[in-house]
Amino acid sequence: MPLADPLSASNTRRVRRLSAREYDNVVRDLLGDSSRPAQRFIPDAFQNGYDNGSVGLAIQSDQVMSYQTAAEALAANAVQGQLGQLLGGCDVATAGEEACADAFFSTFLPRAFRRPATPTELARLRDVYRNAARLLGFNGGIQTALEAILQSPQFLYREELGPLEADSTPGNPVRLTNYEVASELSFLLTGTSPDDELWRAVEAGNFQSREDYRREAQRLLASAGARDTLRAFLHQWLATDRLPGLTKDLTAYPSFSPALAASMSRELDQFFDAVSWEGRGSLRELFTSSQSFADPALGALYGVPVAADGFQPVALDPTLRQGVLTRAGFLSVHSAIDSSGPIARGVFVLQSLLCAPPPAPPANVPPAVPSGDPRAQDLTTRERFEAHVSTPFCAACHQMIDGVGFGFEQFDGIGAYRTTEKGKPIDSSGTLVGTAEIDGPYAGVSELGTKLANSQQLRDCFVKQVYRYGMGQVEPSDSAGALAELASDFTSDAKLTTVLLDLVQSPLFVTRSVEPARTGSEP
Amino acid sequence: MSRLSFSRRRVLQTLALIPATLPFARVLQAEAAPPPKRLLLLMQNNGTQQANFWPDANLGSPILDCLFLDPTTKQDNGLKAKTNIVKQVYVPNDANGTSGNQHDMGFARMFTGEKLLSRGGQPWGGGISVDQRLAKQRVTDSLALAVVASHYEPSPKPGFAHRESFTYLGPATLKHPRKDPLEAFRYLFPAGDQPDAARRLELRKSVLDAVTGNLAEVSARLGPSERTKLDYHLTAIRDVERRIGAAAVACPTRPAVPPDYLALDPNAELNQEAYTPQMVDNMVDLAAAALTCNLTSIVTLQLGYCGGKWGFGWQGIDMNCHDDVAHRDTSDAGSDPTNTQRVVLMNQYYAACVARLATALDAVPEGDGTVLDNTLLVWANELGRGDHNQENVPIVLIGKAGGALPLGGRVIDAGRQVFNRLGCTILNLMDSPAAGFGDVPDCGVFEGLL
Numbered sequence: 001m002p003l004a005d006p007l008s009a010s011n012t013r014r015v016r017r018l019s020a021r022e023y024d025n026v027v028r029d030l031l032g033d034s035s036r037p038a039q040r041f042i043p044d045a046f047q048n049g050y051d052n053g054s055v056g057l058a059i060q061s062d063q064v065m066s067y068q069t070a071a072e073a074l075a076a077n078a079v080q081g082q083l084g085q086l087l088g089g090c091d092v093a094t095a096g097e098e099a100c101a102d103a104f105f106s107t108f109l110p111r112a113f114r115r116p117a118t119p120t121e122l123a124r125l126r127d128v129y130r131n132a133a134r135l136l137g138f139n140g141g142i143q144t145a146l147e148a149i150l151q152s153p154q155f156l157y158r159e160e161l162g163p164l165e166a167d168s169t170p171g172n173p174v175r176l177t178n179y180e181v182a183s184e185l186s187f188l189l190t191g192t193s194p195d196d197e198l199w200r201a202v203e204a205g206n207f208q209s210r211e212d213y214r215r216e217a218q219r220l221l222a223s224a225g226a227r228d229t230l231r232a233f234l235h236q237w238l239a240t241d242r243l244p245g246l247t248k249d250l251t252a253y254p255s256f257s258p259a260l261a262a263s264m265s266r267e268l269d270q271f272f273d274a275v276s277w278e279g280r281g282s283l284r285e286l287f288t289s290s291q292s293f294a295d296p297a298l299g300a301l302y303g304v305p306v307a308a309d310g311f312q313p314v315a316l317d318p319t320l321r322q323g324v325l326t327r328a329g330f331l332s333v334h335s336a337i338d339s340s341g342p343i344a345r346g347v348f349v350l351q352s353l354l355c356a357p358p359p360a361p362p363a364n365v366p367p368a369v370p371s372g373d374p375r376a377q378d379l380t381t382r383e384r385f386e387a388h389v390s391t392p393f394c395a396a397c398h399q400m401i402d403g404v405g406f407g408f409e410q411f412d413g414i415g416a417y418r419t420t421e422k423g424k425p426i427d428s429s430g431t432l433v434g435t436a437e438i439d440g441p442y443a444g445v446s447e448l449g450t451k452l453a454n455s456q457q458l459r460d461c462f463v464k465q466v467y468r469y470g471m472g473q474v475e476p477s478d479s480a481g482a483l484a485e486l487a488s489d490f491t492s493d494a495k496l497t498t499v500l501l502d503l504v505q506s507p508l509f510v511t512r513s514v515e516p517a518r519t520g521s522e523p
Numbered sequence: 524m525s526r527l528s529f530s531r532r533r534v535l536q537t538l539a540l541i542p543a544t545l546p547f548a549r550v551l552q553a554e555a556a557p558p559p560k561r562l563l564l565l566m567q568n569n570g571t572q573q574a575n576f577w578p579d580a581n582l583g584s585p586i587l588d589c590l591f592l593d594p595t596t597k598q599d600n601g602l603k604a605k606t607n608i609v610k611q612v613y614v615p616n617d618a619n620g621t622s623g624n625q626h627d628m629g630f631a632r633m634f635t636g637e638k639l640l641s642r643g644g645q646p647w648g649g650g651i652s653v654d655q656r657l658a659k660q661r662v663t664d665s666l667a668l669a670v671v672a673s674h675y676e677p678s679p680k681p682g683f684a685h686r687e688s689f690t691y692l693g694p695a696t697l698k699h700p701r702k703d704p705l706e707a708f709r710y711l712f713p714a715g716d717q718p719d720a721a722r723r724l725e726l727r728k729s730v731l732d733a734v735t736g737n738l739a740e741v742s743a744r745l746g747p748s749e750r751t752k753l754d755y756h757l758t759a760i761r762d763v764e765r766r767i768g769a770a771a772v773a774c775p776t777r778p779a780v781p782p783d784y785l786a787l788d789p790n791a792e793l794n795q796e797a798y799t800p801q802m803v804d805n806m807v808d809l810a811a812a813a814l815t816c817n818l819t820s821i822v823t824l825q826l827g828y829c830g831g832k833w834g835f836g837w838q839g840i841d842m843n844c845h846d847d848v849a850h851r852d853t854s855d856a857g858s859d860p861t862n863t864q865r866v867v868l869m870n871q872y873y874a875a876c877v878a879r880l881a882t883a884l885d886a887v888p889e890g891d892g893t894v895l896d897n898t899l900l901v902w903a904n905e906l907g908r909g910d911h912n913q914e915n916v917p918i919v920l921i922g923k924a925g926g927a928l929p930l931g932g933r934v935i936d937a938g939r940q941v942f943n944r945l946g947c948t949i950l951n952l953m954d955s956p957a958a959g960f961g962d963v964p965d966c967g968v969f970e971g972l973l
Contacts (some may be wrong), residue, residue, distance in 0.1 A: 012749065013745065013746065014749045015752070032732060042699040043684075045684045046643075046682070046684045047642055047684070047695075049643065051615075053643060058693070058696045058752055058755040058756070059752075059755055059756040060692060060698055060699060060759050061664050061759040061762040061763050061766075062699065062710075063699075064756070064760050064762070068727070068763065118740065120736075121737055121740060124732075124737060125886075127729070127733065128733045129728050131726070132726055132729070135722055137727075144726050148730040148733045151730065151731075152733070152734050153734075153738045153741045153753065153756065154741065157741070161741075161744050161745075164744075181625075242677070245677040245790055245793045245794050246677070246794075247675075247677065247794045261890050293686045337674075337675050337676075360622045360623065360624055361624060361638060369844070369845035370846065373847075473643070474643045515745070515746020515747065515748060515749060516746070517746070517747060519701075
């Protein structure tokens with residue numbers, strides 16, 4: 001799969017800081033610690049639209065202190081409960097302290113750094129161990145060295161640098177080391193460091209070719225970590241990761257509660273899993289399937305009886321509830337606090353599903369009548385926003401935005417189906433304007449889902465989203481050709497994971513360029 | 524309305540009654556006495572109510588009365604004589620090709636001075652903000668505080684991460700504010716020294732030394748822009764090293780321990796406004812204590828995020844005050860009376876918060892005057908008026924900046940002035956001479972002020 005210019009969509013040599021999700025996964029796998037300390041870290045910046053964007057993840061003093069606090073607690077717990085594992089099975093009583101310290105540095109340290117440590121790194125950390133052991137004894141020495149390891153950039157950042165001896169001429173392509181590619185692959189697919197099998201493959205020299213990457217990727221895609229990670233990606237793409245903090249006006253939606261939002265989130269977890277791993281795993285299924293899962297509370301919202309507690313598979317009405325755009329979680333996130341949200345829904349479809357964001361609104365936009373305003377008493381949501389399309393100043397953009405958004409009007413602000421609003425029949429006719437190939441009228445969200453499932457623009461946008469997530473950055477402006485070639489065989493009926501497999505085998509996955517020296521002054 | 528917890532009398536009483544065991548804190552800064560000039564930036568969103576903000580000849584107005592009059596006695600609280608208000612400040616309507624709107628322009632540009640910068644499709648501040656520039660010069664760490672939880676739109680929604688902070692470490696790189704009062708309290712006032720404190724300190728230093736060495740080793744392999752990222756990290760480690768090595772100092776203005784809001788509600792800092800007024804009071808008191816006890820010389824306080832959507836239930840409003848109130852304030856005179864009154868109530872709250880902060884600084888004697896006399900407190904706004912209007916952005920300067928701003932009690936009206944002059948004025952008042960600020964390198968300071 002040759003690329004027109006792999007480097008146009010590639011990146012310079014860089015380091016990518018672990019996101020909070022990745023940090024928690026890594027310490028879980030490395031130390032067996034599930035305390036999720038990163039939940040108290042400074043929030044990730046989502047500069048690529050996802051939690052793993054490397055660009056905005058600068059570290060400030062608060063974060064250094066958070067890392068320190070987390071490292072001290074993790075190290076204390078690990079030495080208390082997992083010492084044998086840290087020492088690679090070495091028994092201090094029989095082998096002696098020095099031999100077991102050697103075992104710690106030769107077995108644990110490379111896994112923490114995701115590559116063998118350099119001699120100078122090793123010497124620094126051994127100094128920390130020796131100083132602390134003198135004051136606190138062997139366990140204290142290991143604990144303090146572990147604190148240093150967990151605060152070191154080699155642990156906190158994923159390196160994408162290439163070999164030490166690589167040619168550092170600016171602009172030159174550099175191939176990442178096998179350890180670095182293994183990390184990249186593992187974080188992409190499972191959100192954590194390489195597992196034992198991948199690590200052994202790298203150490204044995206069995207992880208060097210595209211075929212090796214494909215083999216390992218397919219193996220990792222069968223793991224539980226891959227389910228968690230693909231789910232996290234889909235939630236972030238569809239912005240349904242906002243469900244845990246979502247609020248609604250309880251006067252407008254008395255049945256809404258954090259528990260209902262949690263049910264909506266869980267339904268999507270199961271729907272994503274079923275589509276990705278048990279069904280055809282395709283975009284078409286994601287946007288058209290009427291199979292889902294519900295507990296009694298969600299069943300009541302969908303008008304589907306669910307007898308027992310807990311989640312059960314349910315078949316939703318295919319004329320109304322085809323695909324993820326009709327799910328309560330998606331509809332609740334993309335609406336106002338006290339009403340449906342045609343603008344938010346329209347903008348989201350254009351921006352995130354079709355990768356064609358509308359222009360930013362101009363200054364002095366005439367405000368729509370608020371839903372709580374007495375003047376809105378007899379107006380439907382559609383009528384409240386109609387000024388947008390009847391005012392020439394606003395019409396150009398809003399025909400495009402509202403045209404999509406109005407088609408969602410059959411669902412209220414928590415995703416319940418409705419046929420009337422303010423005593424008037426619901427008009428859920430929508431129009432797509434300015435898309436590449438699916439322009440035209442549609443009736444209701446199910447039909448919109450079908451249109452999208454047939455859209456090359458959606459497929460291209462999905463590939464772009466996978467690129468943003470995988471590479472941790474928004475695609476450079478000159479990368480269109482390279483992105484078009486990436487996953488050129490991807491169709492609406494192909495598995496979503498096809499794009500991931502294509503990405504890991506493409507040259508841009510393993511190639512970085514040497515950043516040119518800065519010219520001029522600091523911006 | 525906020526209550527004032529500091530008064531000069533109370534502080535003097537406290538000082539006289541201090542027992543042998545003082546509440547201790549660790550200084551965040553390296554500077555030695557005499558105390559440096561302090562800088563306090565306070566940022567609000569959504570504009571003011573123009574007709575009810577700009578004062579008469581006695582500096583009276585419905586909004587500013589909440590700044591200058593004691594909330595209980597309605598008597599002059601002494602701040603008026605130390606205040607300068609600059610009129611006709613504007614922010615150019617320039618998105619610089621980003622997706623930013625006027626909220627973003629005011630919020631991200633006010634203290635960076637630079638044009639917006641697109642990163643990942645979002646509009647970020649284009650450079651280091653003035654507080655961080657001064658912190659860098661002074662080799663100190665600033666204290667950044669914010670209260671942002673919003674019932675109407677949890678802070679800030681995905682795709683709007685740039686709206687989380689107005690202070691910037693560098694281009695498109697936010698300084699994230701602390702949002703949890705208890706955590707900020709513990710940061711300023713760590714738990715008492717443990718029996719093995721000296722040994723713990725030595726070990727922490729050895730850990731950070733090794734981390735610094737490891738960081739330098741990676742950094743050496745990176746190109747210039749990637750290296751910048753690790754430079755931030757290195758600077759942050761040095762800030763922490765200084766802090767853990769600093770001596771404990773007494774802090775008589777240490778406030779009471781704030782509640783553990785996250786224990787009360789895990790979403791307290793995200794979408795619950797029930798705690799907002801109390802959290803703001805906590806943050807104001809922590810900001811005042813940090814400055815009066817010289818724990819740092821630079822503090823930023825942010826009330827709401829950029830284009831924030833507080834409901835102001837504590838002011839009797841309880842609606843989306845961004846979309847459904849501020850946006851509807853469509854003329855300087857106001858819109859319908861009910862809406863105008865809501866905008867006034869919102870801004871009276873901000874004024875009361877500033878008053879709480881400024882009077883706390885003014886209550887602590889220092890040299891021939893008070894801490895406020897050695898401080899420049901800047902109260903700024905992202906907009907002039909809530910309907911995205913960028914004219915007449917209210918800029919309020921309180922304090923004498925160590926004598927650099929001796930006059931007060933004035934409204935400076937020297938014609939239309941570009942916002943960049945605010946940053947230039949701050950730099951010059953803080954003894955960091957500059958001819959301009961941000962993208963106007965020769966804008967000079969506010970005309971008519973000095």
